Amino acid sequence: MSDSSTNQVSANFSDYKPALDNNAALAESNRCLNCYDAPCIRACPTAIDIPGFIKKIASGNLRGSARVILESNILGASCARVCPTEELCEGACVMHDLDEKPIDIGRLQRHATDPVVFNGEDRPLFEAGSSNGRRVALVGAGPASLGCAAELVQLGYEAVCFEKADEPGGLNSFGIADYKMSYETAIKEIEWVQQLGVEIRCGQEVGQDITVEQLYEDFDAVFIGVGLGGVGPIGIDGEEIDGVRDSLEFIAELKTKPKQEVALRGKKVAVIGGGNTAIDAVTQSARLGADRVYLVYRRGPEAMGAYEHEQELARKDGGIFIYNTQPVEVLGEDGQVTGLRCVRTETRHGSLEYIDGSDHVLDVDYVLRATGQSKLTSLLEQFEGLAIEDWGTVIADEDGRTSLENVWAGGDCVSGGQEVVNAVAEGKRAAQSIHENLQGER
Amino acid sequence: MADLSCNIAGIETPNPFWLASAPPTNTGDQVMRAFDAGWGGAVWKTLGEPIVNVWSRYGAVDINGTKMMGLNNIELITDRPLDVNFKEIREVKDRYPDHTVIVSLMVESDPDAWHDIVQRAEDAGADGLELNFGCPHGMSERGMGSAVGQVPEYTRQITEWVQEAATVPVLVKLTPNISDIRYAARAAKEGGADGVSLINTINSIIGLDIDSLEPQPAVNGKSSHGGYCGPAVKPIALNMVSQIANDPDTVGLPISGIGGVSTWRDAVEFIALGSSTVQVCTAVMHYGFRIVEDLKDGLSNYLDEKDMTLEELRGYSLPKIHNWKELDLNFAVNAQINQEKCIGCGLCYTACEDGAHQAIHAERRDDGRTYVEVKPDACVGCNLCSLVCPVDGCIEMVEIPNDFDPCSWEDYTENDGVLAPRPEHQ
Numbered sequence: 001m002s003d004s005s006t007n008q009v010s011a012n013f014s015d016y017k018p019a020l021d022n023n024a025a026l027a028e029s030n031r032c033l034n035c036y037d038a039p040c041i042r043a044c045p046t047a048i049d050i051p052g053f054i055k056k057i058a059s060g061n062l063r064g065s066a067r068v069i070l071e072s073n074i075l076g077a078s079c080a081r082v083c084p085t086e087e088l089c090e091g092a093c094v095m096h097d098l099d100e101k102p103i104d105i106g107r108l109q110r111h112a113t114d115p116v117v118f119n120g121e122d123r124p125l126f127e128a129g130s131s132n133g134r135r136v137a138l139v140g141a142g143p144a145s146l147g148c149a150a151e152l153v154q155l156g157y158e159a160v161c162f163e164k165a166d167e168p169g170g171l172n173s174f175g176i177a178d179y180k181m182s183y184e185t186a187i188k189e190i191e192w193v194q195q196l197g198v199e200i201r202c203g204q205e206v207g208q209d210i211t212v213e214q215l216y217e218d219f220d221a222v223f224i225g226v227g228l229g230g231v232g233p234i235g236i237d238g239e240e241i242d243g244v245r246d247s248l249e250f251i252a253e254l255k256t257k258p259k260q261e262v263a264l265r266g267k268k269v270a271v272i273g274g275g276n277t278a279i280d281a282v283t284q285s286a287r288l289g290a291d292r293v294y295l296v297y298r299r300g301p302e303a304m305g306a307y308e309h310e311q312e313l314a315r316k317d318g319g320i321f322i323y324n325t326q327p328v329e330v331l332g333e334d335g336q337v338t339g340l341r342c343v344r345t346e347t348r349h350g351s352l353e354y355i356d357g358s359d360h361v362l363d364v365d366y367v368l369r370a371t372g373q374s375k376l377t378s379l380l381e382q383f384e385g386l387a388i389e390d391w392g393t394v395i396a397d398e399d400g401r402t403s404l405e406n407v408w409a410g411g412d413c414v415s416g417g418q419e420v421v422n423a424v425a426e427g428k429r430a431a432q433s434i435h436e437n438l439q440g441e442r
Numbered sequence: 443m444a445d446l447s448c449n450i451a452g453i454e455t456p457n458p459f460w461l462a463s464a465p466p467t468n469t470g471d472q473v474m475r476a477f478d479a480g481w482g483g484a485v486w487k488t489l490g491e492p493i494v495n496v497w498s499r500y501g502a503v504d505i506n507g508t509k510m511m512g513l514n515n516i517e518l519i520t521d522r523p524l525d526v527n528f529k530e531i532r533e534v535k536d537r538y539p540d541h542t543v544i545v546s547l548m549v550e551s552d553p554d555a556w557h558d559i560v561q562r563a564e565d566a567g568a569d570g571l572e573l574n575f576g577c578p579h580g581m582s583e584r585g586m587g588s589a590v591g592q593v594p595e596y597t598r599q600i601t602e603w604v605q606e607a608a609t610v611p612v613l614v615k616l617t618p619n620i621s622d623i624r625y626a627a628r629a630a631k632e633g634g635a636d637g638v639s640l641i642n643t644i645n646s647i648i649g650l651d652i653d654s655l656e657p658q659p660a661v662n663g664k665s666s667h668g669g670y671c672g673p674a675v676k677p678i679a680l681n682m683v684s685q686i687a688n689d690p691d692t693v694g695l696p697i698s699g700i701g702g703v704s705t706w707r708d709a710v711e712f713i714a715l716g717s718s719t720v721q722v723c724t725a726v727m728h729y730g731f732r733i734v735e736d737l738k739d740g741l742s743n744y745l746d747e748k749d750m751t752l753e754e755l756r757g758y759s760l761p762k763i764h765n766w767k768e769l770d771l772n773f774a775v776n777a778q779i780n781q782e783k784c785i786g787c788g789l790c791y792t793a794c795e796d797g798a799h800q801a802i803h804a805e806r807r808d809d810g811r812t813y814v815e816v817k818p819d820a821c822v823g824c825n826l827c828s829l830v831c832p833v834d835g836c837i838e839m840v841e842i843p844n845d846f847d848p849c850s851w852e853d854y855t856e857n858d859g860v861l862a863p864r865p866e867h868q
Contacts, residue, residue: 035787036804
């Protein structure tokens with residue numbers, strides 16, 4: 001690959017929401033009206049005092065601004081990049097009613113938090129509370145566990161995350177579209193959280209390397225923040241052929257390897273699914289240089305789960321959306337994918353039916369599954385007596401309390417799949433609940 | 443297009459937009475380029491015994507991300523040789539005979555020194571003279587500038603000296619760094635001034651760099667008080683202009699208005715309060731000579747729209763400036779919120795609740811929006827909500843008619859005036 005095309009692929013992954021310079025941040029922060037009972041705060045799952053932090057940027061109090069954000073959301077630097085702000089805070093901004101652009105809250109949040117989280121701190125903004133002698137184990141080291149652990153250490157707990165992967169962060173590290181946030185950025189943020197006193201033990205799978213009983217024995221409480229599993233086979237012929245992949249695996253690979261190693265120049269890709277992960281797979285395939293990228297979705301556009309602004313992004317990247325189409329077989333030659341056989345569908349009386357004679361083949365080299373993550377049932381089953389929904393998510397109340405005493409849960413393993421910001425919020429709430437509960441025991 | 447030509451103190455000028463005596467009029471090249479751009483006149487950067495300037499000279503106030511809402515300077519008068527300045531003035535006048543060149547002057551308090559420089563300025567072709575009795579920094583330490591303008595006797599005396607030699611109209615540039623501008627204007631008039639220019643800059647410390655804690659503009663870690671100007675000072679200037687225009691002792695004295703004029707709208711205000719011409723500096727230092735195109739175009743469109751001449755606009759609003767005791771206490775207004783336009787930001791609520799009279803009710807509606815409404819029995823019509831509202835035309839102040847006759851404080855206290863009922867304080 002020539003230097004210029006290598007550079008182009010790298011440029012394709014430059015920041016979707018780039019940093020603001022000081023003057024731009026000042027101008028944007030001054031555009032914020034500073035609403036009474038601001039709707040953006042209510043739209044934020046972590047309820048950040050958004051006008052508060054924005055006006056601190058306007059006054060030049062960046063440290064204070066970062067404190068306001070990170071007090072509410074310890075992964076505020078990530079969320080500045082990866083939150084679907086169009087659907088949350090920015091979507092609620094009253095500027096829409098003025099037919100003006102909403103305040104660029106995400107980028108302002110980045111402006112405030114980056115210096116604290118990424119530039120090293122002479123005077124730490126937060127520190128661990130004085131030890132209360134209690135210990136909490138957290139299963140997984142994704143956003144839910146990090147949100148929970150960071151809160152716990154500030155309350156004086158020892159918080160230890162057991163992470164089966166070799167690096168922490170879960171989907172926040174490995175599953176975010178790379179043009180929103182790089183792997184390195186996510187990891188650096190976690191290092192900052194660790195400086196606060198959160199302990200993360202990677203390569204430690206609960207059930208394999210440490211038993212649930214051991215956790216119960218060694219810790220006063222357990223938080224389950226394991227997220228979800230991979231995107232499993234959809235159950236059609238030919239899925240074993242080389243070139244059929246879990247889109248999350250694909251995203252993790254492109255985030256952690258040099259882009260030229262994973263470039264898709266000249267290739268054709270079909271992504272199966274209609275959610276935000278499918279969109280991520282489409283945009284990133286396109287940005288890796290693929291000639292043609294299809295998004296194959298079995299229902300119509302109105303049923304797609306992906307956010308409208310994300311769909312727009314994929315269309316701008318050249319993604320071709322094929323609706324009402326169901327893949328039925330992956331075709332291959334010499335062990336390599338050569339096509340995806342599909343049929344057209346229609347919804348009759350509420351149920352999806354194939355249209356006879358609508359068989360056709362998409363000429364593709366790769367098939368990426370984005371049809372929904374599996375549940376980590378076997379892991380959850382090790383928590384004997386843990387109540388689980390029929391569809392495999394953990395049953396927990398608003399504070400993350402599960403059916404087991406001293407076991408809390410939060411994040412995607414409870415919600416079935418939401419945003420990073422939701423996971424952080426749930427982790428933090430669980431920490432407060434754990435604290436209330438353990439304090440009460442004294 | 444409205445006729446913008448005008449006359450001030452006998453000086454005919456193509457339009458009322460003059461460059462103030464300042465860095466934009468430092469050289470003949472600048473003044474000629476300004477005339478090409480459309481400026482009607484220029485007041486040459488003050489001439490006197492050449493001085494030596496410091497290097498770091500300007501400092502600015504930025505407000506909410508908007509640059510240079512206020513500017514200050516510690517620059518002194520011209521630092522170029524007098525003969526060079528006079529040669530360039532001659533050249534400008536030769537090439538632009540119809541444009542106005544006023545020469546600003548400042549020399550030591552000695553009649554001979556004044557007679558001499560007046561003669562040289564007139565020889566160079568000056569259409570008028572402006573006596574700089576205003577600069578609050580540097581020169582004042584040497585007994586010039588505002589050191590003169592702050593003492594009415596000095597102002598009168600030097601104006602008299604100048605008039606002994608001058609054959610062209612003389613404007614006296616006044617300093618706002620006094621307690622009552624009218625005394626300075628009266629003194630100038632008594633000394634024989636043909637008009638006054640105001641305001642010169644306001645004495646100021648523009649601010650500190652709070653990292654180094656050094657005052658700005660910093661000269662090797664130190665600074666000095668300087669002259670403040672720019673959009674931020676306009677209200678002060680408007681008041682002083684109107685005071686002189688309405689003062690029985692100086693009524694009719696031609697005024698060249700100065701202080702934060704950036705747009706034609708500002709010019710309309712200065713002219714409606716009695717200015718014959720306006721002088722501009724900071725806006726040109728920010729955006730260049732080209733701004734005169736819209737100054738003229740906007741003023742012309744305005745006059746056409748109002749079906750007014752420039753002469754008719756001049757002083758139009760002066761009769762509307764009164765002492766507070768003469769204002770009608772029975773004229774009632776209330777805020778009225780247009781719910782169709784309201785975006786639910788709640789700024790009016792916060793402002794009224796904390797900063798005014800607790801006259802707005804706010805609640806969160808089921809759809810999550812903030813709903814606000816005015817409590818008529820509490821609203822005192824102060825305007826604050828309409829001032830903070832970000833939506834054009836959303837909050838209007840509407841008159842609440844009553845059956846009471848107008849009643850001013852004067853009427854009330856001296857003439858048995860009757861007050862209409864007012865909202866009760868809770």
